[in-house]
Amino acid sequence: MNATVSNLPISELLATRNTFVNPPSAVLIEKALSDHEGVLTDRGSLAVTTGKYTGRSPQDKFFVKDQNTADKIDWTRNQEVSETVFKALYQKVFHYLSDQKARYVFKGFAGADPKHRLSIQVINEYAWQNLFCRQLFISPTAEELKNHCADFTVLSAPGFKADPATDGTRSEAFIIVSITHRTILVGGTEYGGEIKKSVFSVMNYLLPQEGIMSMHCSANQGKNGDVALFFGLSGTGKTTLSNVPDRDLIGDDEHGWSEDGVFNIEGGCYAKTIHLSRKKEPQIYNSIQFGTVLENVIVFPDRKPDYDYSAITENTRAAYSLRSVSNALIPSVGGHPTAIIFLTADAFGVLPPISLLTPEQAMYQFLSGYTSKLAGTERGVTDPEATFSTCFGAPFMPLPASVYAELLGKQIRAHNVSAYLVNTGWTGGPYGVGKRMELRYTRRMIQAALKGEFTDVETVTDPIFGLHIPKTCPDVPNEVLMPWKTWNDPSEYDRTARQLAQKFHVNFRNFPEASDAIRSAGPRAQ
Incomplete structure (x- = not known):
């Protein structure tokens, strides 16, 4: 679909000059380095910092409450915002992105099972965040990209700061999901996890209405085809404990469970790296390669990452593709x-x-x-x-x-x-x-x-x-x-x-x- 809100079609934004659609990782890294968005490590990963937002900001996340969502969303656990607030912010974010010297677009999918996947496009202000999306979502084949039509669009503008007094937000940061307009706005925060989790939230809205269990869990598969699920919040060990050499990794964080079995919602992993070592977590350590995005990991002068440095945050992260995981199951579906x-x-x-x-x-x-x-x-x-x-x-x-x-x-x-x-x-x-x-x-x-x-x-x-x-x-x-x-x-x-x-x-x-x-x-x- 071609999302349109308040007569501002996404196609107009994509047609502007210096809009890069699904550029390769090398191009995104070159752009990020030339714009001083990050530094290159000795193994070719891109290390960036995310400013004062080094983790999710749940109090700044909202769903638009309208006739389609009023009776479906649990408003005791989710914050509501009006469509008026959403449309006004959409206009501002749209024009903000239009005015930037470049835009980076990722077109791909959420959901490894073709029967239940969601076509998405993410429009980023920063090249490194587009690289982040390239690592964590499912990339299309050349033929799929040619025929790609997005079901949901994410507009990511971390440099745009909201004004709570006039924009109806709680702070300068905002994550707003409109199910009706099939659009997600992410602004005021550079933390990449907000993009990933907002798409996951959409899948958690859509999949259960198809009778599919959506889960915040990791999953792996034994050599005999036995599948295990690992539920837990960030930091409890989902990624570490599911990524082991004697079992194939299906995914580390987000999955669906249909009548056919389990499928990964993502195409990559978003692992915590604090105190990461080759000895204790070799699968994660070795997966950090060219194209990986390191968030808030300090780099030594010799370009080696300092995984023990926690002065910025304990929540240091690595976003890498499943294809860099030696024991990943591709495609990431299991029984x-x-x-x-x-x-x-x-x-x-x-x-x-x-x-x-x-x-x-x-x-x-x-x-x-x-x-x-x-x-x-x-x-x-x-x-x-x-x-x-x-x-x-x-x-x-x-x-x-x-x-x-x-x-x-x-x-x-x-x-x-x-x-x-x-x-x-x-x-x-x-x-x-x-x-x-x-x-x-x-x-x-x-x-x-x-x-x-x-x-x-x-x-x-x-x-x-x-x-x-x-x-x-x-x-x-x-x-x-x-x-x-x-x-x-x-x-x-x-x-x-x-x-x-x-x-x-x-x-x-x-x-x-x-x-x-x-x-x-x-x-x-x-």
């Missing part, structure tokens, strides 16, 4: 999952490192979406904060939570999927006292789960949370599996665990529609 892993970074340090879930417990954990917001993933978050994010992705889920929960429950029952809760957060005490769970232990526990090694292992039922904890796991000390055994003071553990259990109960009041079976699958302690 129905055999296992689901819910990842949580428990800042209280009381949840077990792995537990086996009943179907009812799986639904309870999915609706609760307990984790900790980690430093840098959102503006203002400097230390881990306990939070509940419905469906492990509330900021990107426009429809009521029950829509996603019912679809997931239906798929779990239909395909007899095993489910696990994995704590990648703290052990031996809360944040500031305990320590982060060792990655090697987490990897081994997940490996055991996916290989069926817990099938005949005796479990212990957590007296507070009701979770089923395996007594043993190969290569993991037994005491690590039982969280209360890692604390110096058992009474303090008990007090802290009950405090978290109460938070679960309070949060679950948001789901009065949940069945008694699901409600009773929560923590036992009141």
Whole structure:
């Protein structure tokens, strides 16, 4: 479609001089370097900084409320804006982009399954952000590009700052989605993740209405075709734990689950790079190649990236194509999952490192979406904060939570999927006292789960949370599996665990529609 808002057709913007449509990575890097948008690293990646916005700004994200969305979007979790505000900002952004010396256009797709993909075009002010889109969305073939007709358009103008007093925004930054006009406006923020997540939000609106479960999760596939899903918010380990050498990576963040199986919504990965090393995360490290975009990663004079530098933000990122991942599954589609892993970074340090879930417990954990917001993933978050994010992705889920929960429950029952809760957060005490769970232990526990090694292992039922904890796991000390055994003071553990259990109960009041079976699958302690 050719989006038109207030008689300003996108075709006019694309027809202006110095508009580059799907230029190769080399051209985009040349443009970015000549305009001083970033620097080149020793391996050919482009390192950029994103100004004061080094993470998502959820308070600046809005959906247009109109006759098409008023009764569909959950307005208790999503912010509304009027069509009048949207149209006025559209006009300003349109003219702003028209006045720039160059525009960079990406035409491609969201959704690796051709039956369920969305044709998108992103019009960028900056060359590096267009390179970002080239890495993270699905690029068309020459024939597909020739016949490409966008279903949705993103106008990205980070240099345009809104005036809240006259533009109806909360701040200078804004992310506004109009389902009716099939247009997304992103302005005032340079953080590339806003483009990626706004498209994901659109898919989360459209796919469930086709009966397809849309998910904020990573996915991989074993050599026997067994698929695993990893749910979790940013920083909980989705990318790290799904990108392993003995399994093929389907995708690291956004997926759909149809009657045919799982498909990636993206064409790339957006991995956190803080303290990245070749030894600990070789798949991610080696995927950072020519064309990769590094966000807020400082570069040494010899052009080597400093992955340990966190003064700008803990939320340093690498955006790279799946085609640079040695073990990626291309095209990124797989069968129905055999296992689901819910990842949580428990800042209280009381949840077990792995537990086996009943179907009812799986639904309870999915609706609760307990984790900790980690430093840098959102503006203002400097230390881990306990939070509940419905469906492990509330900021990107426009429809009521029950829509996603019912679809997931239906798929779990239909395909007899095993489910696990994995704590990648703290052990031996809360944040500031305990320590982060060792990655090697987490990897081994997940490996055991996916290989069926817990099938005949005796479990212990957590007296507070009701979770089923395996007594043993190969290569993991037994005491690590039982969280209360890692604390110096058992009474303090008990007090802290009950405090978290109460938070679960309070949060679950948001789901009065949940069945008694699901409600009773929560923590036992009141």
